Amino acid sequence: MEHLSINIHGIVQGVGFRPLMHRQVREHGLCGTIRNSSSGVVLELEGERPALERFLDGLPQRAPKLAVIDRIEPRWGGALEHYKGFTILPSLVESERNTLVSPDFGLCDDCRRELLDPKDRRYRYPFINCTNCGPRFTIVRDLPYDRPLTSMGSFPMCPDCEREYRDIENRRYHAQPDCCPVCGPHLFFVNAAGERTEGDEAALKQAREMLKAGKIVAVKGLGGVHLACSCADPRVTRRLRQRKQRDEKPFAVMCRDLACAEKICEVGEDEARLLESWRRPIVLLKKKAPGLTHISENGYVGVMLPYTPLHVLLLGDDIDMLVMTSANLSDTPIVYKNDEALERLSGIADGFLLHDREILKRCDDSLCFCLDGKEYPVRRSRGYAPYPIRVEGGRSSMLACGAEQKAGFCLSKGDYVFPSQHIGDLKNFETLENYEQQIAHFERLFDIRPAAFACDLHPDYLSTAYARERAEREGLPLLQVQHHHAHMVSCMADNGLKDPVIGLVWDGTGLGADGTIWGGECLAGDAKGYERIASIRPIPLLGGDLAAKELDRIAWVLRREAGLENPDNPVFETMLAQGLNCPLSSGMGRLFDGAAALLGIRTLASYEGQGAVLLEAAAAEGEEGTYPFELDGEPLRFDWRPMIRAMCEDPADTARKAAKFMNTLLRMAAETAQFASRKTGVTDVVLSGGSFQNMYLMRRLPGLLRARGLNVYHHSRVSCNDEGIALGQLMILAQTAPPA
Numbered sequence: 001m002e003h004l005s006i007n008i009h010g011i012v013q014g015v016g017f018r019p020l021m022h023r024q025v026r027e028h029g030l031c032g033t034i035r036n037s038s039s040g041v042v043l044e045l046e047g048e049r050p051a052l053e054r055f056l057d058g059l060p061q062r063a064p065k066l067a068v069i070d071r072i073e074p075r076w077g078g079a080l081e082h083y084k085g086f087t088i089l090p091s092l093v094e095s096e097r098n099t100l101v102s103p104d105f106g107l108c109d110d111c112r113r114e115l116l117d118p119k120d121r122r123y124r125y126p127f128i129n130c131t132n133c134g135p136r137f138t139i140v141r142d143l144p145y146d147r148p149l150t151s152m153g154s155f156p157m158c159p160d161c162e163r164e165y166r167d168i169e170n171r172r173y174h175a176q177p178d179c180c181p182v183c184g185p186h187l188f189f190v191n192a193a194g195e196r197t198e199g200d201e202a203a204l205k206q207a208r209e210m211l212k213a214g215k216i217v218a219v220k221g222l223g224g225v226h227l228a229c230s231c232a233d234p235r236v237t238r239r240l241r242q243r244k245q246r247d248e249k250p251f252a253v254m255c256r257d258l259a260c261a262e263k264i265c266e267v268g269e270d271e272a273r274l275l276e277s278w279r280r281p282i283v284l285l286k287k288k289a290p291g292l293t294h295i296s297e298n299g300y301v302g303v304m305l306p307y308t309p310l311h312v313l314l315l316g317d318d319i320d321m322l323v324m325t326s327a328n329l330s331d332t333p334i335v336y337k338n339d340e341a342l343e344r345l346s347g348i349a350d351g352f353l354l355h356d357r358e359i360l361k362r363c364d365d366s367l368c369f370c371l372d373g374k375e376y377p378v379r380r381s382r383g384y385a386p387y388p389i390r391v392e393g394g395r396s397s398m399l400a401c402g403a404e405q406k407a408g409f410c411l412s413k414g415d416y417v418f419p420s421q422h423i424g425d426l427k428n429f430e431t432l433e434n435y436e437q438q439i440a441h442f443e444r445l446f447d448i449r450p451a452a453f454a455c456d457l458h459p460d461y462l463s464t465a466y467a468r469e470r471a472e473r474e475g476l477p478l479l480q481v482q483h484h485h486a487h488m489v490s491c492m493a494d495n496g497l498k499d500p501v502i503g504l505v506w507d508g509t510g511l512g513a514d515g516t517i518w519g520g521e522c523l524a525g526d527a528k529g530y531e532r533i534a535s536i537r538p539i540p541l542l543g544g545d546l547a548a549k550e551l552d553r554i555a556w557v558l559r560r561e562a563g564l565e566n567p568d569n570p571v572f573e574t575m576l577a578q579g580l581n582c583p584l585s586s587g588m589g590r591l592f593d594g595a596a597a598l599l600g601i602r603t604l605a606s607y608e609g610q611g612a613v614l615l616e617a618a619a620a621e622g623e624e625g626t627y628p629f630e631l632d633g634e635p636l637r638f639d640w641r642p643m644i645r646a647m648c649e650d651p652a653d654t655a656r657k658a659a660k661f662m663n664t665l666l667r668m669a670a671e672t673a674q675f676a677s678r679k680t681g682v683t684d685v686v687l688s689g690g691s692f693q694n695m696y697l698m699r700r701l702p703g704l705l706r707a708r709g710l711n712v713y714h715h716s717r718v719s720c721n722d723e724g725i726a727l728g729q730l731m732i733l734a735q736t737a738p739p740a
Helices: 016-025 050-056 109-117 159-166 200-212 236-245 256-263 269-276 309-317 338-344 429-445 462-474 483-494 544-548 551-561 570-578 588-598 610-618 641-649 654-680 700-707 722-734
Strands: 002-011 032-035 040-047 070-076 086-088 187-191 196-198 217-220 225-230 252-255 284-287 300-304 321-326 353-354 367-371 374-379 389-395 410-419 453-454 478-481 501-506 522-528 528-535 629-634 636-639 684-688 712-714
Touching: 002 050, 016 032, 016 040, 040 050, 040 225, 040 284, 109 187, 109 309, 109 522, 109 712, 187 200, 196 200, 200 217, 200 225, 200 309, 225 236, 236 309, 236 321, 236 410, 252 256, 256 269, 269 367, 269 374, 284 588, 309 321, 309 353, 309 389, 389 483, 389 722, 410 429, 410 722, 429 462, 453 610, 453 684, 453 722, 462 478, 478 483, 483 501, 483 712, 483 722, 501 654, 522 654, 528 654, 544 551, 544 588, 551 570, 551 588, 551 641, 588 610, 588 641, 588 654, 610 654, 629 654, 641 654, 654 700, 684 700, 700 712
Parallel strands: 032 086, 217 353, 252 300, 284 367, 453 478, 501 684, 528 636, 684 712
Antiparallel strands: 002 040, 002 070, 032 040, 187 196, 187 353, 217 225, 225 321, 252 321, 284 300, 367 374, 389 410, 501 522, 522 528, 629 636
């Protein structure tokens, strides 16, 4: 008889780890105890040495499907306790916490069957959940993950749920959000007049009747409130756009099942697997045919499947799909509290389907493409946050504060880095307040006290101001990181790369080391430093930031610079001649904007990147032609003037010209990367920056680079856009900060 202590670290709370271990210990003929701790799970076992060894050896393979074991620390020996059976003990709170918190899980198949089974006691209960599904991150107040420290603490279990919770053979054994119609949360409905209807079925009935009648309903979900309406009538979605002040930006759609999604989109095996995964992200799927412009004006539709029991009941068996968009006014955080929804969404929603389970932290839906068989994130949030990224080589605790657009932060602790969920653009007080609250929550939840800070080089970003204020107040180091260097290193960390790489970093804007605006860059280096190998010929931005909205300003400059005839504009001529508010930009996004305007695709952008998105959507499939261009200078410069001249003089239709424009950029990128490889001897290429959300580029560029003998890496765990650069900032900071 021997004693074995096992400390298990990772995502091991809220995923059925203790009940599964209970069964496994019994099968091996062992005795002992298990408890959650602030550092993970602690097992104390006694038995014969061979049985203990068999248990320990098979432990990683026997973990629950939603668990992630990061580290197992066995310790043999110690006084025998002579345990009788196996007991789950109360959680142990320690001085330092190293537990990982689970993301929210989509509805599992078992709970879905029970939800729709008239014989089940949870039949049609909108909050059914078990060890394998349901809320986690959005209801956690603190660790350890026990019911009193979640928003379910205000719902004491009834005797039936308590019996399930204590039953080792039950799927809800020690499931903290376990509940039923007797003891759990409930729905209520509020109409535009403020009249309240209680009861799950009555509330659902009113909401469904409103949706079928073409009304807009606010629906409270896992991480916030959605605005839902019918997809069938364009007049309804136009009304939602008008009320929400979202004129043209695409809406997401919730489809009842895969078959409904396949009616409007191309759904391959990889896309289906991602749609039905427990993460349940919004997946950007290619339209089967042009149309659905009232939902999405480009070639893709963002589709998700129901991920809560409430969503399943809301769609029922007679609603194929609903628009399901975050409930907020443009540029403000998603609404997530009942009173906030009733106040802020008054005049937008015709009715409110709410519930009395508190959401403690906002968490928007995640958004991604499927590329090379796996996620290609655009927005990393529900289902992913707060899951960390493991990066070898322990480092001290640090905070990287990200940028301004698509703001996100990243905290480190040992081998873990914790990217935040989606925050939004840091352009107003509400979003800044949410940003600061989320940082404080992550620091408390994971017991992180930053010893150094990193932020963007741009002095006017609110994230920079936040980092500077904290660093000064706490007397700690602050490192300002060049924007595109952070992009490059973010993709390196995403792929576990440490040696120098070539970074093709294309986006709209970012302050360069020379004080100008960068954004079409080829860099070479690593987290320790970089060299600017190549860029694009700078474009004067008439009116500064205004040019990113009034795209015909960029088109006018491109025509002028290319030596083409241009409409007379004395104001623009004076601005250029005197350098009045026309900063130079090498941003690839601005080149896309100008091309979109020149081709007549878009001259006024109502949301960020609209010109580029519509240019991609307009491109003809199968077009292989390119336009001429030049590469010269030091650093190497892409001279786009020959391309612009040829494009404007090309008699081909818009679709072919859009494709040839992007084909030219692809050829330029391949030649630039090959030049950089010859100059540096480096053969690994990373692709990062918001312009690489363009799937026309991403489905072609890797192959072109590989054909030239280069190894290609792109993002799969964090976004290529600005939401992901905090990871790069943190890794760069780690080179200057002391080790853990």
